[in-house]
Amino acid sequence: MAAPFDLNDDSVVVIIGTGAGGGTLANELAQKGIKVVALEAGGRYLPDDYINDEWESFGQLAWTDPRTTSGDWRVSKDFSGLPAWIVKAVGGTTTHWAGASLRFQEHEWKAATNYGAIQGANLLDWPIDAAEMDPWYAKAEEKMGVTRTGNRPGLPGNNNYKVFEAGAKALGYEKVHTGRMAIQTRDDGDRIPCQQTGFCFQGCKWGAKWSTAYTEVPAGEATGNLEVRERAHVARILHNEAGKVTGVEYFDADGNLQMQKARIVCLAGNSFESPRLLLNSASSMFPDGLANSSGQVGRNYMRHMTGSVYAVFDKPVRMWRGTTMAGIVQDEARHDPSRGFVGGYELETLSLGIPFMAAFLDPGAWGREFTTALDGYENMAGMWIVGEDMPQETNRVTLNHDVTDQHGLPVANVHFSDHANDKAMRAHAYKQGIAMYEAVGATRVFPTPPYPSTHNLGTNRMSANARDGVVNRWGQTHDISNLFISDGSQFTTGAAENPTLTIVALAIRQADHIASEMSKGNV
Amino acid sequence: MELTERPQGLTRRQLLSRATAAGTAFVVGSGFVAAPNAAWAYETTHLDARAFATLVQMARDIYPHDRIPDENYVAAVKGYDNADAAPAITAGLAALDAAAQGKGFGSYLDAGWERDRVDILRGMEESAFFQQIRGGLVTGLYNQKAVWPIFGYEGESFSKGGYIDRGFDDINWL
Numbered sequence: 001m002a003a004p005f006d007l008n009d010d011s012v013v014v015i016i017g018t019g020a021g022g023g024t025l026a027n028e029l030a031q032k033g034i035k036v037v038a039l040e041a042g043g044r045y046l047p048d049d050y051i052n053d054e055w056e057s058f059g060q061l062a063w064t065d066p067r068t069t070s071g072d073w074r075v076s077k078d079f080s081g082l083p084a085w086i087v088k089a090v091g092g093t094t095t096h097w098a099g100a101s102l103r104f105q106e107h108e109w110k111a112a113t114n115y116g117a118i119q120g121a122n123l124l125d126w127p128i129d130a131a132e133m134d135p136w137y138a139k140a141e142e143k144m145g146v147t148r149t150g151n152r153p154g155l156p157g158n159n160n161y162k163v164f165e166a167g168a169k170a171l172g173y174e175k176v177h178t179g180r181m182a183i184q185t186r187d188d189g190d191r192i193p194c195q196q197t198g199f200c201f202q203g204c205k206w207g208a209k210w211s212t213a214y215t216e217v218p219a220g221e222a223t224g225n226l227e228v229r230e231r232a233h234v235a236r237i238l239h240n241e242a243g244k245v246t247g248v249e250y251f252d253a254d255g256n257l258q259m260q261k262a263r264i265v266c267l268a269g270n271s272f273e274s275p276r277l278l279l280n281s282a283s284s285m286f287p288d289g290l291a292n293s294s295g296q297v298g299r300n301y302m303r304h305m306t307g308s309v310y311a312v313f314d315k316p317v318r319m320w321r322g323t324t325m326a327g328i329v330q331d332e333a334r335h336d337p338s339r340g341f342v343g344g345y346e347l348e349t350l351s352l353g354i355p356f357m358a359a360f361l362d363p364g365a366w367g368r369e370f371t372t373a374l375d376g377y378e379n380m381a382g383m384w385i386v387g388e389d390m391p392q393e394t395n396r397v398t399l400n401h402d403v404t405d406q407h408g409l410p411v412a413n414v415h416f417s418d419h420a421n422d423k424a425m426r427a428h429a430y431k432q433g434i435a436m437y438e439a440v441g442a443t444r445v446f447p448t449p450p451y452p453s454t455h456n457l458g459t460n461r462m463s464a465n466a467r468d469g470v471v472n473r474w475g476q477t478h479d480i481s482n483l484f485i486s487d488g489s490q491f492t493t494g495a496a497e498n499p500t501l502t503i504v505a506l507a508i509r510q511a512d513h514i515a516s517e518m519s520k521g522n523v
Numbered sequence: 524m525e526l527t528e529r530p531q532g533l534t535r536r537q538l539l540s541r542a543t544a545a546g547t548a549f550v551v552g553s554g555f556v557a558a559p560n561a562a563w564a565y566e567t568t569h570l571d572a573r574a575f576a577t578l579v580q581m582a583r584d585i586y587p588h589d590r591i592p593d594e595n596y597v598a599a600v601k602g603y604d605n606a607d608a609a610p611a612i613t614a615g616l617a618a619l620d621a622a623a624q625g626k627g628f629g630s631y632l633d634a635g636w637e638r639d640r641v642d643i644l645r646g647m648e649e650s651a652f653f654q655q656i657r658g659g660l661v662t663g664l665y666n667q668k669a670v671w672p673i674f675g676y677e678g679e680s681f682s683k684g685g686y687i688d689r690g691f692d693d694i695n696w697l
Contacts, residue, residue, distance in 0.1 A: 378675025
């Protein structure tokens, strides 16, 4: 099973993080016979451990190490120390994600070309495209068991979906369905089918939803080629005089500093921790941080244009029953500048329990305007908006040297302000979401502000040219050939779609490339 | 509920005989706050009983749910009744009473209409004290499992096998 590798074994690939990117990459490499040490900052929690209680689960799974925020986004005011709702555990945020698995649309790979010059936006085309990604997407969909791909049927629609679907059809929307979800629907796979339990965000207690915690990671460990070290918090990536990385320093579960040698290091700590680690690894040779000759490490932070619309009806909905993200409208995902913005957005059902609804419906609000909204909870339906936001150089992750974490390391400061395009798109989406619910009789609607971010993208972006970004078309850093980025921070642009499927597809593709380069002796 | 308890050994009549009315919602005695009908009572340890009654009323005025009984508001703020928190809370409540007096009421509890109390609270909503109480209530009130059924919220369903056979798609009015 789990193969223990020596700290001085410099033939291993070290992967930092075990979420969608790192967990997938670890298994893919292990399956190819490559020795992998995966360092995971969090502990290991499996379906039996998950807690179907919102705050208790948050305490179990969420990344709550200190971070700071700035910029004019409302999260910075209402949740100043919590810019993101992501997970610190084996499996990373694949324990928390809802399961939406959408491919990028063709035009979204080339945002700079297709959207043109947008003032204040640092748009760039991806150096890869839909045709190149097609087979990797297919592999990812197969691995994850995505509904409505292959021959897999869709999930049944729950109450929240039925309200959403009726509203969408009343507005004339046509691309309305129960989504492409990495959730098991039939009794014919390794995973138990969805029991419509709710609490998808708290870890699926049935294991019906794909998570690397109980798919990729144990599959990799079973090969004998993957060792996962839990509660191993990486502090610094080390390099030699030739400018190649040689290993990593990390704090182990007891807080002791360890050093693991490596042939290759793959960074998959999410869009805050990955750039933070590159910046915290600055040296005399790389005074601005590793892989940062472009100055783009930490920049172009994207979080998707998000928001929610909740609505109260005169009769019960009970939206919390069943799949949290139970359906989608894709008609607005197109690029159609006549709407007053570039790019597009998806509408997806969403539900929160009473504890989180109280915290997120209108943070800071009080009095009867707020409490009568919650009084309508049983009759409430909800949707989430997720659209393409504009990369901006000034939206960025930097080190905050005034605040340190439990290991004494400077924390990430996350600076974000909406671009005018983001605001125009959000206003449009609120209007459409409200119209959907009013079309089926909503008595009151709530255009709800974005939550702390779960889609965190772009802070080590992919570029054809080394001066424009941090990694090349393989996620390999332009500056250091044996240092890779394997998470959503490599996204050049964010597209309108939930990012996990693309992160997984890129990780499968990257594993092939790494194996090939290793066999050629290039890395 | 377990978080509130009637002072030991007191009958309803004895309890009420030792109390005076504070506003309309509470009676306050030496070291305890109770419902006028003695349906519940809470013995304070570090906060003055009248101050605690003010705090409970303030909690209800911040997040008023007419179907949630006082016990749950008591439970939401009783965590401030300790040696560490009491001095700052006492000072904050004194400021609240002073603000009420500035608007012509004898105290916060003496303002009989919610709109008058809310007006007093609006005047201090940027204060650290108000924000501490409001912020604490978000979890202190809404994370009490006892209040969830009042909203119709069913909590976890895993132990019952989820909703696949229990109405995940039972909506019938569309």
